[in-house]
Amino acid sequence: MDIHISPEDTKTVELVREMGKEYLRPLGIEADRLQRAIPEDHPFYKLVASSGYMERTLGTEQTDSEKKSVSKTRRTHWVRNILVAEEGSYWDRGAMVSLPGPGLGGPPVDRMATPSQRERLFSIFRQREVPKWAAFAMTEPDAGSDVKRIATTARKEDGGWVLKGQKMYSSNSPRADWIVVFASVDLSKGRDGHRAFIVEKGTPGFEILKIEHKMGIRAYETATFALNDCYVDSSNLLGGEEYYKKDANEGFKGAMATFSATRPLVAAMGVGIARFAHDIARDFVKSEYPHTPLRDKAISRLAWMQQKLAVARMLCLQAAWRLDQGMPNATEASMAKMYAPMICLKIIQQARVIKGEDSLLVDTLLEKLERDVKAIDIVEGTQQIQRRIVAGNVIGRDLR
Ligand SMILES: Cc1cc2nc3c(=O)[nH]c(=O)nc-3n(C[C@H](O)[C@H](O)[C@H](O)COP(=O)(O)OP(=O)(O)OC[C@H]3O[C@@H](n4cnc5c(N)ncnc54)[C@H](O)[C@@H]3O)c2cc1C
Structure with a gap:
């Protein structure tokens, strides 16, 4: 293992350290005592957005040849994210997770999205005016550890998809601009029926049912939501139809x-x-x-x-x-x-x-x-x- 930490990685960690001392720790403690998440319109989030933090969390794009090469000088992405995650959580893990950015929604987009989807979904984090969030929703009332049991369905209709079901424990979902939602196009196929969809803020039929009252990490919201026949355009199937033709699962x-x-x-x-x-x-x-x-x-x-x-x-x-x-x-x-x-x-x-x-x-x-x-x-x-x-x-x- 030959880990290279670039000066820019160090700079990002220092930025998080400063932000942690001044904001994450006090806001995290306050959220814990008040037993509620940091409000979405808190001026701190505007400050975070204007600092370019959201863009930094996207990491650098790697070409396929870069992915295959092992170079000492190549800037790393996930190693830096590890350093940032540790440093931010040192100051307050709840406040850290509450920060604007793609959050847990980022990795599936990183892995599965088409270039145009990636551009559409990530571009909102490159602007510095307004804080933006994304989220990830796999867990359901009857599917936690065993994700192959997910029962949310996706039905093809009018050139798009209709999503129906319930997701729970989805972090930052109440304030997310988009959420990666896993659903099944055919429940009888188990894992082979799984597809990932993007559900955007304001989609009719999307309804937050409950925000959990957690024992800790209270600075961010963890929610249950319903997808009541939510229609999403075909361009919201993550990776597009082609992606799922490579292999059944x-x-x-x-x-x-x-x-x-x-x-x-x-x-x-x-x-x-x-x-x-x-x-x-x-x-x-x-x-x-x-x-x-x-x-x-x-x-x-x-x-x-x-x-x-x-x-x-x-x-x-x-x-x-x-x-x-x-x-x-x-x-x-x-x-x-x-x-x-x-x-x-x-x-x-x-x-x-x-x-x-x-x-x-x-x-x-x-x-x-x-x-x-x-x-x-x-x-x-x-x-x-x-x-x-x-x-x-x-x-x-x-x-x-
Ligand atoms: C604060 C918080 C934030 C979260 N954020 C998200 C999010 O953003 N998006 C999302 O999709 N989900 C999220 N989750 C959900 C989380 O991923 C699930 O809670 C987790 O996968 C466990 O599922 P479960 O709670 O249904 O437990 P269960 O699967 O019901 O498991 C209960 C217990 O049984 C054990 N168990 C289960 N199966 C086995 C087995 N085969 N062998 C041995 N032991 C077993 C488990 O280890 C556990 O101790 C979040 C959860 C929390 C608490």
């Missing part, structure tokens, strides 16, 4: 490839949250911890935390680096997602042990970090599911 493969990009990102967010918990504990040991035999124990706990953070970070970077090189990364992505959230929860708990009774106090933030990190284990597939994927790849059988 190309739609399902597209969704899985999306997860291979987003799982390391979500895992890196866990690393960011846990790094903050580590720093709280470290500062406490350095400045206030009483000089008793317990101090040595606290110091060795800090060493354990450091080592686990480094391993989790390397797993995320490895998965992202492989993606940047155009190499298969499903196993590495699942290993990062399987390991990081679980170990990050333990790191936060160790920080709480060091802080003792203080860790129960809301003001120390450790109890918030523990609530925030829990979601990381669930989003984009739980650790149990990641184990099945890794084990399946090891023994050469699809266990999903």
